[in-house]
Amino acid sequence: MPETKPSTAPPAQPPDARRHARALRIGGLLALTFLVIFGVVCVRKGWYEPPQPGESRKRKNRGTDFTAYYSAGELARTGRDLYDWRSSSTPFRPYIYPPTFAILPMAPLSLLPHNAALAVFYWLNVGCLIGSLWLLRKMLWPPGAESAGGFWRLPEVGLFVAVLMCGRFLDSNLKLGNANLFILFFTTLGLYGLHRGRPFAGGLAIAYATAVKATPGLFGLYFLWSRRGWAMTGGAVGLALFLLIVPAAVLGWPQTAGSLRSFVDEAGAKFSMPVSSDASDADADGEGDSEEGPRAIGVSLRGSLLKLLSPTVSMHHRDVGDVRSVNVLDLAPETVSRAATILSLLILGLTIWLTAGSWARTHPTGLALSWSLVTLTMLLISPLTRKAHCVLVLIPAVVLIALLQQERLAGFARKAAWAALAILPAATLLTAEGLAGERAAEFFHAMGTSTWAMVALYVATAAALWSGKASSDRSVRSDA
Structure with missing residues (x-):
């Protein structure tokens, strides 16, 4: 009798697994369609057009938070004071963060026109969201979890439900063109570094998030009280890299030092005030809070x-x-x-x-x-x-x-x-x-x-x- 060769075909999936896979593919296609449509909405929301003479200061198409980032990126790329927002090509509101985010990714993005850069920035935000979900999936569900129960126990379903629950916050960030999904990604990456036994890398990730917006610095204190020496070392090296070395290489040391002093003064004032006004912008009417x-x-x-x-x-x-x-x-x-x-x-x-x-x-x-x-x-x-x-x-x-x-x-x-x-x-x-x-x-x-x-x-x-x-x-x- 002729020798029978063993089959090399993959084992057939059970019917439930095939149905789950089909449902996930359809869900992924619908999610991609939604992201494309929602991206158009977000870009329209943040559209910028220069004001015309005599036009009302409370005009449409005056930009969003992204416009402040874009101004800072343009100023950093051209070697000017990145806090002199009124001298940029898109003067809408001030940039109030350390120079790190203005240098990367905003300086390269400012090579594009504002509205094209806004579209790219939207997809960078989406990429940060997807990357965060992927990292959380790898950490929180064991291998084979997709076949461990019914449809509602699938990891992808859990992640999708979490996104829906946080939808209002995601909507606010994406429509305003803010940078908080970058913070989410690097904060999640910091957790992933600790989870994988790479605390130094986790500290570096938290350092970048802290160099963009100061509040993730609390994780540096967490490294201290939880006695994570390598994570603290990574955080210290990262802060030196992202707050001092990289900005000084791009902007020069005098401007870097001045930028950091401006940020510290701005942040200190905001932290100390029990109440506040909205961020100033080019459309502000100059009236204080005294009347209201x-x-x-x-x-x-x-x-x-x-x-x-x-x-x-x-x-x-x-x-x-x-x-x-x-x-x-x-x-x-x-x-x-x-x-x-x-x-x-x-x-x-x-x-x-x-x-x-x-x-x-x-x-x-x-x-x-x-x-x-x-x-x-x-x-x-x-x-x-x-x-x-x-x-x-x-x-x-x-x-x-x-x-x-x-x-x-x-x-x-x-x-x-x-x-x-x-x-x-x-x-x-x-x-x-x-x-x-x-x-x-x-x-x-x-x-x-x-x-x-x-x-x-x-x-x-x-x-x-x-x-x-x-x-x-x-x-x-x-x-x-």
């Missing part, structure tokens, strides 16, 4: 407490004659700011206590939960947190969803996770103008719905960390 009262801004704890506990303007888009405050008490803004500072320090202390233990530092689940808790702490205690910054909420949302899908939470931790993941999309829906209406969305935003959703996520993440630590302690005692 002080403003409370942002979705940090300080911002939301100021809106609720002091007579500050919190609904900025309403006419001066309308009710523009939602406060239930009439405390002085300075008093509320001091109370918010004390509460922020308590939250920071609790975060340190929960994330400094052995299980939280060494176990993969403990590491992911610790990173999530530090992320939420950063967003809650930073006085400058805005809605678009909350794209980083995607990290704790994905972590909790992954643990629920794999049935790794029980008791109060499980209930808290479900509650937080229900509150998060409710908050985003209530503040979505297209769904709730412009006035209702502004009211719920002023009431701090995004802040309280982050507080709920903080409680759920802390409960999961405590539960994991307690379970680990019981295992150690039983082994002894």
